Amino acid sequence: MSVEPTSIAIDLSSDVPAYRQIVDALRTHLVSGQLAPDDTLPPVRQLAADLGVHFNTVAEAYRILAEEGWLEIRRRTGARVVDRRAPAKPATHQKQAFVRRLNEIAAEALSQGISAEEIETGLRLVADGLRRGGG
Amino acid sequence: MSVEPTSIAIDLSSDVPAYRQIVDALRTHLVSGQLAPDDTLPPVRQLAADLGVHFNTVAEAYRILAEEGWLEIRRRTGARVVDRRAPAKPATHQKQAFVRRLNEIAAEALSQGISAEEIETGLRLVADGLRRGGG
DNA sequence: CGTGATTGTACATTGTATGTGTACAATAGA
DNA sequence: TCTATTGTACACATACAATGTACAATCACG
Numbered sequence A, B: 001m002s003v004e005p006t007s008i009a010i011d012l013s014s015d016v017p018a019y020r021q022i023v024d025a026l027r028t029h030l031v032s033g034q035l036a037p038d039d040t041l042p043p044v045r046q047l048a049a050d051l052g053v054h055f056n057t058v059a060e061a062y063r064i065l066a067e068e069g070w071l072e073i074r075r076r077t078g079a080r081v082v083d084r085r086a087p088a089k090p091a092t093h094q095k096q097a098f099v100r101r102l103n104e105i106a107a108e109a110l111s112q113g114i115s116a117e118e119i120e121t122g123l124r125l126v127a128d129g130l131r132r133g134g135g
Numbered sequence C: 001c002g003t004g005a006t007t008g009t010a011c012a013t014t015g016t017a018t019g020t021g022t023a024c025a026a027t028a029g030a
Numbered sequence D: 001t002c003t004a005t006t007g008t009a010c011a012c013a014t015a016c017a018a019t020g021t022a023c024a025a026t027c028a029c030g
Helices: A018-032 A044-051 A055-067 A092-111 A116-132 B018-032 B044-051 B055-067 B092-111 B116-132
Strands: A071-074 A078-081 B071-074 B078-081
Touching: A018 A044, A018 A055, A018 B092, A044 A055, A055 A071, A092 A116, A092 B018, A092 B092, A092 B116, A116 B092, A116 B116, B018 B055, B044 B055, B055 B071, B092 B116
Parallel strands: none
Antiparallel strands: A071 A078, B071 B078
């Protein structure tokens, strides 16, 4: 299996850099299992063409995910999803930072007029999704 | 009431710009009610000194929150929290973007070694917090 | 009123990050 | 070996972030 072009969308007008949007999207697929070990990703030039960015931008994203341990990159064969070893034990402050970030995102959503109920729904949706896909 | 210096922490080494960290932190306080209407925020120079950034960086953050309708800024008197009118109805794609962002944050947390259970706990924690504080 | 202190604003400058263009290195396969 | 295909390296242009400096507005006080 490889990444379907439609599974990633890049918003060039966003204030989030393109390479990080790609990293975030791919990591989501990796965690959910939509991208499983031994799957291959498209060549940087191909995915870049699909997304409308330069191939070096995609290459940067691949490198970051490789450093995180998700991908193995080799020339000529391209990027391959690896069976990821258990990551290092997270520090307490990382968990705190995670919860803080959640609160910030929720606050921003409220700020945009999304209701508390809708936000709760979203939070539970993601929580439920963790049971099935993640692990 | 005004912002206590210890209630905001800025990580200058983060890839998130300082002014946005300030915006995110203050917005969280505004949504939670820790900053209520008629509260005054410290002068930009004072908060900047507390955080270790330039006062223009804080001024930029205040301006963004003022544009969002949270603050009223006047010279000499400084920034004041206003009773915020109901924001515009959010578009459907904003809700979708919210859930997508949640998934990205959760995936990143998993990537760092935070367990699915811990993430669930965090999500529910935030969801529960919405009932009380938010509105 | 006049004066000065205090507050936010405007804008030029500097450093850094982002995205791209181009040349190159490595490798699988004919 | 030769070649096409793949990722890499690095210089460049541009935009953004943070700052330095000067300024404008406004309140307090005489």
